[in-house]
Amino acid sequence: KAGVTQTPRYLIKTRGQQVTLSCSPISGHRSVSWYQQTPGQGLQFLFEYFSETQRNKGNFPGRFSGRQFSNSRSEMNVSTLELGDSALYLCASSPGGRGETQYFGPGTRLLVL
Amino acid sequence: LAKTTQPISMDSYEGQEVNITCSHNNIATNDYITWYQQFPSQGPRFIIQGYKTKVTNEVASLFIPADRKSSTLSLPRVSLSDTAVYYCLVAPTNRDDKIIFGKGTRLHILP
Numbered sequence: 448k449a450g451v452t453q454t455p456r457y458l459i460k461t462r463g464q465q466v467t468l469s470c471s472p473i474s475g476h477r478s479v480s481w482y483q484q485t486p487g488q489g490l491q492f493l494f495e496y497f498s499e500t501q502r503n504k505g506n507f508p509g510r511f512s513g514r515q516f517s518n519s520r521s522e523m524n525v526s527t528l529e530l531g532d533s534a535l536y537l538c539a540s541s542p543g544g545r546g547e548t549q550y551f552g553p554g555t556r557l558l559v560l
Numbered sequence: 561l562a563k564t565t566q567p568i569s570m571d572s573y574e575g576q577e578v579n580i581t582c583s584h585n586n587i588a589t590n591d592y593i594t595w596y597q598q599f600p601s602q603g604p605r606f607i608i609q610g611y612k613t614k615v616t617n618e619v620a621s622l623f624i625p626a627d628r629k630s631s632t633l634s635l636p637r638v639s640l641s642d643t644a645v646y647y648c649l650v651a652p653t654n655r656d657d658k659i660i661f662g663k664g665t666r667l668h669i670l671p
Contacts, residue, residue: 535601544653553602
């Protein structure tokens, strides 16, 4: 089975722009979670989607949003980018039950200038 | 909401057994304990998961005492390539609970 894929792998944007990141989960997985990882804050949970519905949300501002499509692929969007949004954005998929093992993608490295 | 506490860093030598302990005092009855390994600029990789007692796979063992308030990841005969950050995660089964990763343990293997 192919693993979790994320596109793009690297991205450079400037302040005020918006960005959309994409995640394709492992085939058959219905849950997709997004995380932000920075050296200072570590791995922080953004949100989780299951069957096209947001099931849980972390403590991030409304500039961070996401969605999931019927094929379980997910996108996350960050609007009005700030310098502090520079981070590694990770996507993880799991079959769907809570507490199940999550399988992570390689991440998208976002640099905001 | 089960938060986890792990040592910030550990050093060991090639060929030794390494044990990393994680405390999770507020673990709920149905929560599982999962350990991940992460190399720089990569996503975390699943190592092992358990609920109680002992679980072993081809790369590690996980020891969980009866009260489940802690767990110990055991890496047998480590090599330089085991240098990484190791995260202990208590994955909530309650759908209202958020997934919280701790700071992880930075393991440095010396030759």
